Amino acid sequence: RSYRVAVVPGDGIGKEVVPEGVRVLEKIAKRHGFTLKLDWYDFSSCDYYLKHGRMMPEDWKEQIGGHDAIFFGAVGWPARVPDHVSLWGSLLLFRRDFDQYVNLRPVKLLPGVPCPLAGRKPGDIDFMVVRENTEGEYSSIGGKMFPGTAREFVVQETVMTRVGIDRVLKYAFELAQRRPKRHLTSATKSNGISITMPYWDERVEEMSKGYPDVRWDKYHIDILTANFVLHPDWFDVVVGSNLFGDILSDLGPACAGTIGIAAAANINPERNYPSVFEPVHGSAPDIAGQGIANPIGQIWSGAMMLDHLGEHEAAGAILTAIERVLAEKTLRTRDLGGNADTVACGKAIAEMI
Amino acid sequence: RSYRVAVVPGDGIGKEVVPEGVRVLEKIAKRHGFTLKLDWYDFSSCDYYLKHGRMMPEDWKEQIGGHDAIFFGAVGWPARVPDHVSLWGSLLLFRRDFDQYVNLRPVKLLPGVPCPLAGRKPGDIDFMVVRENTEGEYSSIGGKMFPGTAREFVVQETVMTRVGIDRVLKYAFELAQRRPKRHLTSATKSNGISITMPYWDERVEEMSKGYPDVRWDKYHIDILTANFVLHPDWFDVVVGSNLFGDILSDLGPACAGTIGIAAAANINPERNYPSVFEPVHGSAPDIAGQGIANPIGQIWSGAMMLDHLGEHEAAGAILTAIERVLAEKTLRTRDLGGNADTVACGKAIAEMI
Ligand SMILES: CC(C)[C@H](C(=O)O)[C@@H](O)C(=O)O
Numbered sequence: 001r002s003y004r005v006a007v008v009p010g011d012g013i014g015k016e017v018v019p020e021g022v023r024v025l026e027k028i029a030k031r032h033g034f035t036l037k038l039d040w041y042d043f044s045s046c047d048y049y050l051k052h053g054r055m056m057p058e059d060w061k062e063q064i065g066g067h068d069a070i071f072f073g074a075v076g077w078p079a080r081v082p083d084h085v086s087l088w089g090s091l092l093l094f095r096r097d098f099d100q101y102v103n104l105r106p107v108k109l110l111p112g113v114p115c116p117l118a119g120r121k122p123g124d125i126d127f128m129v130v131r132e133n134t135e136g137e138y139s140s141i142g143g144k145m146f147p148g149t150a151r152e153f154v155v156q157e158t159v160m161t162r163v164g165i166d167r168v169l170k171y172a173f174e175l176a177q178r179r180p181k182r183h184l185t186s187a188t189k190s191n192g193i194s195i196t197m198p199y200w201d202e203r204v205e206e207m208s209k210g211y212p213d214v215r216w217d218k219y220h221i222d223i224l225t226a227n228f229v230l231h232p233d234w235f236d237v238v239v240g241s242n243l244f245g246d247i248l249s250d251l252g253p254a255c256a257g258t259i260g261i262a263a264a265a266n267i268n269p270e271r272n273y274p275s276v277f278e279p280v281h282g283s284a285p286d287i288a289g290q291g292i293a294n295p296i297g298q299i300w301s302g303a304m305m306l307d308h309l310g311e312h313e314a315a316g317a318i319l320t321a322i323e324r325v326l327a328e329k330t331l332r333t334r335d336l337g338g339n340a341d342t343v344a345c346g347k348a349i350a351e352m353i
Numbered sequence: 354r355s356y357r358v359a360v361v362p363g364d365g366i367g368k369e370v371v372p373e374g375v376r377v378l379e380k381i382a383k384r385h386g387f388t389l390k391l392d393w394y395d396f397s398s399c400d401y402y403l404k405h406g407r408m409m410p411e412d413w414k415e416q417i418g419g420h421d422a423i424f425f426g427a428v429g430w431p432a433r434v435p436d437h438v439s440l441w442g443s444l445l446l447f448r449r450d451f452d453q454y455v456n457l458r459p460v461k462l463l464p465g466v467p468c469p470l471a472g473r474k475p476g477d478i479d480f481m482v483v484r485e486n487t488e489g490e491y492s493s494i495g496g497k498m499f500p501g502t503a504r505e506f507v508v509q510e511t512v513m514t515r516v517g518i519d520r521v522l523k524y525a526f527e528l529a530q531r532r533p534k535r536h537l538t539s540a541t542k543s544n545g546i547s548i549t550m551p552y553w554d555e556r557v558e559e560m561s562k563g564y565p566d567v568r569w570d571k572y573h574i575d576i577l578t579a580n581f582v583l584h585p586d587w588f589d590v591v592v593g594s595n596l597f598g599d600i601l602s603d604l605g606p607a608c609a610g611t612i613g614i615a616a617a618a619n620i621n622p623e624r625n626y627p628s629v630f631e632p633v634h635g636s637a638p639d640i641a642g643q644g645i646a647n648p649i650g651q652i653w654s655g656a657m658m659l660d661h662l663g664e665h666e667a668a669g670a671i672l673t674a675i676e677r678v679l680a681e682k683t684l685r686t687r688d689l690g691g692n693a694d695t696v697a698c699g700k701a702i703a704e705m706i
């Protein structure tokens with residue numbers, strides 16, 4: 001088995017954690033007898049923007065669109081390029097142009113990770129956030145009127161299509177079907193957001209009929225965030241719109257200790273395009289260049305990538321190695337109370353394999 | 354001093370906790386030498402809707418618009434009337450038609466309240482959420498196209514006006530100015546929501562120039578919810594759009610133990626219209642009629658009402674009484690590990706005054 005992977009480190013700590021992810025991927029490939037052919041790219045970064053006036057070359061789709069997967073670091077350096085320019089010029093473009101309509105993010109309390117919630121143990125928090133990743137609140141439609149005057153205002157459309165909602169719900173229901181608890185929670189706000197959100201609820205209701213073996217419920221986003229804190233053990237698969245999924249997949253990992261180790265998969269389930277695997281943490285300019293970033297989010301994303309490529313055993317082995325390293329204080333990075341640097345932590349995980 | 358207050362219990366546990374709020378208000382009025390003239394209304398409830406086919410009579414504005422304040426319970430009973438019908442027919446209409454553009458919600462860890470965050474003590478969590486309350490994501494503009502077909506889609510506008518943003522920011526900056534820490538945090542999502550949110554940021558930047566004595570920062574809503582859990586001590590005044598403020602003011606109280614005791618003020622700062630004071634918890638149909646609801650959110654809302662009316666000492670005295678009752682386990686309701694019922698808890702607070 002052989003896979004072609006585009007490696008895109010991007011900005012900030014992306015450049016530091018991606019090499020550790022690659023280190024672990026190369027080790028596991030050797031152990032499990034498959035080949036990874038890696039092509040590295042320097043675009044999708046603010047450095048590239050400052051040199052070329054755009055985040056990516058015109059033929060970026062040709063350059064990376066033929067790969068089996070994209071292993072992505074992080075993008076954004078707001079002091080150099082406004083966030084909405086850098087992100088809409090790369091990451092958010094991948095999601096939309098490669099039709100990666102599922103953003104999948106595990107929320108799991110691992111042994112050795114200090115949990116901010118009182119009395120919670122590994123096993124208490126273990127669920128998946130499924131986020132719609134192409135439409136919803138992240139539309140690009142809207143504008144400003146009466147600029148520069150007291151009457152100035154802006155509008156922006158939220159757009160939800162039946163196709164767009166149904167396909168992510170299908171993914172979420174099927175995921176719930178494969179898990180022991182078979183439980184799906186839908187995030188809504190149909191009491192306040194009176195057009196799009198009642199429609200979302202309608203589609204959930206309708207789609208649920210195809211999955212009589214899945215128990216489902218819904219919460220308004222406000223009380224749902226409260227329940228993440230008060231009752232994280234209630235959840236199994238949580239599905240939400242682009243914005244709600246974004247919020248829940250930062251809040252969830254925080255409840256499970258830290259977003260520093262959280263991983264994400266931007267998936268095109270039909271495999272017409274490559275999927276993107278990235279840590280949740282972002283480029284973190286404030287600690288970039290110091291070699292102290294935690295590489296676990298990146299390494300975990302590598303495991304999700306292997307899972308997507310069909311290398312399930314290898315993916316599981318990476319998770320086990322992560323858990324074993326987390327259990328030893330000296331091998332953890334500083335953000336988790338250890339004293340290892342990025343490279344030392346990455347090497348420790350590679351050695352556990 | 355004499356004040357005319359419209360009392361609107363609404364639905365579900367609203368009918369049980371409002372009388373306790375009134376009990377405490379009447380006691381404090383006697384103690385502090387002012388008069389409350391209360392007028393009770395049965396509209397703004399699903400019962401009223403089932404009888405009259407609408408949530409409120411046509412002349413609702415005349416009936417309650419002349420009062421000094423509105424003391425509100427809760428509205429909504431989704432099994433009887435869809436939420437967006439009941440809420441847009443009452444509570445959300447008050448907010449918009451009475452131009453209550455500030456929704457103010459204290460987040461405070463009180464002694465005796467079990468905190469879900471490990472190691473947090475009273476004093477660690479003490480901030481205010483200021484929510485824009487009339488525009489933003491809660492617009493009523495939008496609709497559906499190609500209904501009933503596979504191409505079906507819905508759109509809904511988010512609308513942000515300079516007037517609407519600036520006035521709530523002014524309130525938030527001035528509130529921060531009056532607090533010892535003088536710190537304001539703005540909730541944004543300008544990296545993903547590329548039109549309205551960068552505009553929000555622009556207005557914060559601009560308005561901040563008028564308040565050089567206030568230190569301010571901003572976080573994207575996803576990481577902000579994470580920081581509520583990981584670093585609740587970072588916050589002093591947090592300002593957000595209608596939706597973001599809604600989320601943060603459920604999440605905040607959950608981090609401080611329970612939304613069961615949280616209070617809210619829907620304020621028209623110019624006093625052209627009455628303001629509405631309500632608990633955050635809602636009508637809770639699942640426990641309605643059992644007499645077990647916690648009345649503290651309602652009573653705390655009464656304190657916020659007195660504050661707004663200028664009775665600051667009386668407001669402070671209610672807070673002290675609440676804290677003293679919370680400190681005694683037997684006087685707490687079941688949701689906080691006690692065994693008092695709604696009436697017993699309300700009476701205990703009234704007696705402390
Ligand atoms: C009931 C609902 C419409 C309302 C809101 O979203 O504003 C509530 O959650 C609140 O916070 O007062």
Ligand SMILES: CC(C)[C@H](C(=O)O)[C@@H](O)C(=O)O
Nearest residue numbers: 087092246280282544545575
């Ligand atoms: C950086 C930002 C645009 C992005 C998002 O909101 O999608 C990030 O928060 C994420 O969750 O991947």
